[in-house]
Structures are given as C-alpha cells and as structure tokens.
Amino acid sequence: MSISTRTPRNLCPQQLAKKLAQAAATQTLPKVLVVVHMAGASAPMAEIAALAKRYQVAIIEDASHAMGTSYQEASVGGCQYSDISVFSFHPVKVVTAGEAGVATTQHATLAKALRLLRSHGITRDAEDSHAALPPWGYEQHALGMNYRLSDIHAALGRSQLTQLRSFIARRFALAERYHQALADLPVKRPILDPESAWHLYLIELEHADIRRAVFEAMRAQGIGVNVHYIPVHTQPYYQAQGFQPGDFPLAEQYYAGALTLPLYPDLTEQQQDTVIAALQKAIEERSQ
Numbered sequence: 001m002s003i004s005t006r007t008p009r010n011l012c013p014q015q016l017a018k019k020l021a022q023a024a025a026t027q028t029l030p031k032v033l034v035v036v037h038m039a040g041a042s043a044p045m046a047e048i049a050a051l052a053k054r055y056q057v058a059i060i061e062d063a064s065h066a067m068g069t070s071y072q073e074a075s076v077g078g079c080q081y082s083d084i085s086v087f088s089f090h091p092v093k094v095v096t097a098g099e100a101g102v103a104t105t106q107h108a109t110l111a112k113a114l115r116l117l118r119s120h121g122i123t124r125d126a127e128d129s130h131a132a133l134p135p136w137g138y139e140q141h142a143l144g145m146n147y148r149l150s151d152i153h154a155a156l157g158r159s160q161l162t163q164l165r166s167f168i169a170r171r172f173a174l175a176e177r178y179h180q181a182l183a184d185l186p187v188k189r190p191i192l193d194p195e196s197a198w199h200l201y202l203i204e205l206e207h208a209d210i211r212r213a214v215f216e217a218m219r220a221q222g223i224g225v226n227v228h229y230i231p232v233h234t235q236p237y238y239q240a241q242g243f244q245p246g247d248f249p250l251a252e253q254y255y256a257g258a259l260t261l262p263l264y265p266d267l268t269e270q271q272q273d274t275v276i277a278a279l280q281k282a283i284e285e286r287s288q
C-alpha cells in the first residue's frame with residue numbers, strides 16, 4: 001500500500017510563521033528568506049510572501065529546479081512574490097548552459113546592482129558616473145566579481161531553452177508513469193503537480209534502513225538512484241554556526257527515507273520499467 005501522496009517537501013508556511021514569530025521576539029529576524037522550489041514544484045509563494053511582508057523580510061526564490069515551472073499560471077521567475085529569482089544552468093538541471101545561471105527581478109535598483117556586481121563593480125554608464133568620463137573611461141563603484149556568462153555557454157543555453165517545453169512534457173509523462181507504477185508500493189510519492197518542471201522524482205521509503213538497503217541494491221545494478229539532500233543545517237559549516245540536529249525535524253524526517261529515482265528526457269519507458277522492477281524487488285527483499 002502507498003503510505004501517502006501528500007509530500008510537497010517545500011517550505012511550510014505554518015512552520016515559517018512560527019519561526020518568524022520566534023525570530024521577531026528575539027530580534028533575530030533575517031534580512032532575506034531564500035525559498036527553494038524543491039524538485040521543480042513551486043513553494044506556496046502567496047502565503048510565504050504575506051508572512052515576509054508582515055515581518056519586512058526580502059525573498060529570493062532559489063528556482064534552480066524550477067526553470068519552466070509555473071505557479072498560479074504565471075512562470076516562476078516573474079518575481080510576483082519575491083525580490084529576486086535565481087536559476088541554475090548546471091549540467092544536471094532541466095536546461096543547461098554547461099555552467100552558470102541567471103537572476104531575474106522586477107526592481108530596477110536591484111537589476112542595476114546585479115549588473116554592477118557581475119562585472120567587477122565597474123560601470124561605463126555616463127549617467128551613473130561621479131565625474132565626466134573620458135572616452136576610455138569607467139568607474140568602479142563596488143567590489144564586484146566576474147559573474148558573466150561566456151558567449152560559448154550562452155550559445156548552449158539558448159539552444160537548450162528552445163527545448164524547455166518538450167523536456168518538461170517528457171519529464172511529466174515519466175513522472176505520471178512512476179506515479180501509477182508505485183501506487184501499491186510502501187513509498188511516499190510526490191504530488192503529481194502538472195505545473196512542476198519535474199527536475200527530480202523524489203520518493204520516501206519507510207525508514208532509513210530500508211532506504212540504505214534499496215539504495216545499495218539499485219546502485220549495484222547500475223541504476224543511478226540518489227539522495228537529495230542531506231539537510232543543510234546538519235553540515236559542519238552550519239553546525240559551527242550553532243545549528244543542531246533536531247532544529248528542522250520535518251526536513252530530517254524526509255531525509256531519513258529520501259530516494260531520488262532516475263528521471264530525464266532520454267529515459268526510455270523500458271528503462272523506467274527496469275527501475276520500477278528493481279525498486280520493487282529491493283523493497284520486498286528488505287521487508288522479508
């Protein structure tokens with residue numbers, strides 16, 4: 001039997017409301033909230049934005065999984081409920097430029113700041129300059145970096161973008177097949193969100209021991225299962241900042257059983273059936 005299908009894995013507005021109320025009481029409110037659209041399904045941005053507004057916290061959407069996702073029938077990246085959205089063009093993402101990414105915003109001042117930081121903090125714009133510029137002139141206004149997408153990467157990215165819709169349609173068709181095929185297995189399946197870009201197909205097994213056994217059995221057969229992600233607050237960097245295991249119990253509970261099944265446009269239905277059969281067998285063997 002399927003355990004449940006209610007597994008959005010995104011930031012929970014109710015839990016966020018509690019955290020923000022606590023932070024306000026101790027005067028530790030963050031300046032910015034970074035909201036990930038996990039696996040490509042949009043987080044509930046309207047609710048999150050209402051909370052952020054109440055506490056005057058800015059929002060950055062980490063839309064790395066959500067190129068082509070929509071929310072309330074508008075494309076993620078339009079920033080209706082956020083200040084900035086960021087996308088990744090890393091090779092594993094829905095579309096790739098080989099590396100790099102883009103940031104989108106509706107705020108002219110933020111767009112200007114982003115352009116400045118992208119190119120060493122340097123401007124050649126006469127209007128922005130403190131003094132009249134010679135023909136070769138520029139001014140440095142900030143300590144920026146080289147965050148520019150190269151022409152070669154951009155060419156690959158543009159060609160990939162033309163395939164965005166067909167990539168997502170294929171991913172959704174495969175997600176629907178998983179959804180049907182896993183209905184009778186003891187796993188949690190993701191909500192079959194038709195607006196998601198379906199960057200990842202994430203399931204949850206009943207507990208950590210089964211997850212490990214299934215992971216190892218499937219990898220041994222050459223099936224590229226994975227685990228997304230180890231909760232960030234349990235990493236040494238964040239532990240050193242004072243975070244502790246137990247701080248985000250729902251993320252930890254999800255992680256304990258989490259398993260990512262192969263999902264990419266070139267996956268054939270036959271290959272997918274092999275994955276499903278291997279998963280079923282591994283669960284049965286472990287449960288006996």
Ligand SMILES: *Cc1c(COP(=O)(O)O)cnc(C)c1O
Binds near residue numbers: 036062064065
């Ligand atoms: C891939 C990814 C990133 C990092 O993207 P880069 O292009 O490697 O900087 C950040 N957040 C999420 C959720 C991602 O999936």
